[in-house]
Amino acid sequence: MFQGTLLVKNVAEDMLKALRVPAEKLGRHGLESIKERVVFLEELLSPLPEPEVLKNALLTGFTEVLGIEPIPSQLTDREREIYNELIKLFSSDEWIYKIDNPSSRKGTLTGVSRADGVVRAAAHVEVDKKLVTSVQFWGDFFVTPKRIIPDLEASLKFIPANPKKAREKVDEFFVKNKFDFIGVSPKNFADALSMAIEKIELVRRGLTFEETNNIMFANIDLRRIEEYDFEYFLFPYCSKLVGCAWRHDVDCPMCGQCSVGEGYEIALASGLKPMTITSFEHLVQTHRWLRKKGVKGYIGSCCEEFFVKHKDEFDGSGLNIILVRIDSATCYELSQAKAAYRGEFESQTELNLKLIRKTLGLIRPRKSITAE
Numbered sequence: 001m002f003q004g005t006l007l008v009k010n011v012a013e014d015m016l017k018a019l020r021v022p023a024e025k026l027g028r029h030g031l032e033s034i035k036e037r038v039v040f041l042e043e044l045l046s047p048l049p050e051p052e053v054l055k056n057a058l059l060t061g062f063t064e065v066l067g068i069e070p071i072p073s074q075l076t077d078r079e080r081e082i083y084n085e086l087i088k089l090f091s092s093d094e095w096i097y098k099i100d101n102p103s104s105r106k107g108t109l110t111g112v113s114r115a116d117g118v119v120r121a122a123a124h125v126e127v128d129k130k131l132v133t134s135v136q137f138w139g140d141f142f143v144t145p146k147r148i149i150p151d152l153e154a155s156l157k158f159i160p161a162n163p164k165k166a167r168e169k170v171d172e173f174f175v176k177n178k179f180d181f182i183g184v185s186p187k188n189f190a191d192a193l194s195m196a197i198e199k200i201e202l203v204r205r206g207l208t209f210e211e212t213n214n215i216m217f218a219n220i221d222l223r224r225i226e227e228y229d230f231e232y233f234l235f236p237y238c239s240k241l242v243g244c245a246w247r248h249d250v251d252c253p254m255c256g257q258c259s260v261g262e263g264y265e266i267a268l269a270s271g272l273k274p275m276t277i278t279s280f281e282h283l284v285q286t287h288r289w290l291r292k293k294g295v296k297g298y299i300g301s302c303c304e305e306f307f308v309k310h311k312d313e314f315d316g317s318g319l320n321i322i323l324v325r326i327d328s329a330t331c332y333e334l335s336q337a338k339a340a341y342r343g344e345f346e347s348q349t350e351l352n353l354k355l356i357r358k359t360l361g362l363i364r365p366r367k368s369i370t371a372e
């Protein structure tokens with residue numbers, strides 16, 4: 001059976017959103033670079049032929065290249081019977097959310113490590129058996145020989161779901177095998193994998209796999225998440241209503257017109273002091289300010305792209321940090337990362353309030369604060 005895709009109309013933006021392409025895969029020029037690397041038929045042919053003309057052209061091409069004789073037909077009765085049977089399964093929630101079904105306690109956890117390049121790891125785990133059944137790595141790096149990554153992945157099948165042991169396995173593999181990397185080092189692979197496996201603690205505490213993968217953290221041992229002292233909740237300005245006079249202010253009077261107002265209320269009810277971060281520079285200053293005040297840690301919200309890009313800043317902040325991923329298209333996906341860096345991203349993102357609530361339920365409770 002052959003299957004392929006002909007890109008007809010340029011819907012690169014929708015395509016990126018649907019596929020959730022990681023920002024670092026887009027490179028420096030975001031959407032523009034994708035548009036340069038992928039060509040759509042409408043950019044090559046004008047006027048664009050009707051769908052029937054395209055289908056006939058494909059059929060002629062297949063006939064010539066494959067040396068076959070196409071025979072138009074409908075599904076047979078037996079095929080239709082099988083289709084009717086299987087469509088129920090494939091359109092059921094049970095199938096669609098199968099890998100993220102907390103009751104099966106099997107699913108995929110992801111981790112990321114950033115040095116010069118970015119390495120991501122996905123670990124398929126069985127929580128009850130404390131087992132990693134398979135691992136995949138990907139990212140922006142060059143490696144020779146090419147088979148070193150598949151070999152590494154093969155060596156990590158059915159290992160204990162223990163971050164320390166997984167790290168040892170990765171180290172052992174790179175000691176035994178010859179390789180040459182550009183952009184990353186073996187440590188990146190060990191870091192990304194152990195981060196993914198560490199997240200199993202959040203599944204044990206009742207988060208779904210999808211929710212768990214929307215949590216990012218720095219300087220936190222998730223096995224002891226209840227022991228940390230979090231004092232602040234940092235919100236991103238991009239989740240505030242565009243045009244609101246408070247969008248670029250650290251405060252929010254909670255008028256209720258955007259998710260940040262509700263976020264402030266939730267934070268206060270959990271005893272956390274809410275504030276808004278208005279740019280990357282402001283985040284760096286805030287880290288310094290919090291450290292000076294003797295604050296130990298904070299909960300926050302941002303997009304994953306921001307976390308990955310500035311991972312060194314979070315790791316080096318000297319603060320215990322848990323971040324809940326925002327719930328919508330980011331400035332990276334909309335090619336506005338540079339403007340966002342300066343605090344000038346003029347679209348609105350949505351906070352994941354449900355996950356924020358669940359996350360706050362995992363940490364040590366504080367006395368609620370009344371808004372001034």
Ligand code: SF4
Nearest residue numbers: 241244252255258261
């Ligand atoms: S809740 Fe109201 S005041 Fe606060 S950021 Fe949103 S729109 Fe502005």
Ligand code: SF4
Nearest residue numbers: 238303306330331340
């Ligand atoms: S990088 Fe962009 S989308 Fe992400 S938190 Fe900052 S402004 Fe929002």
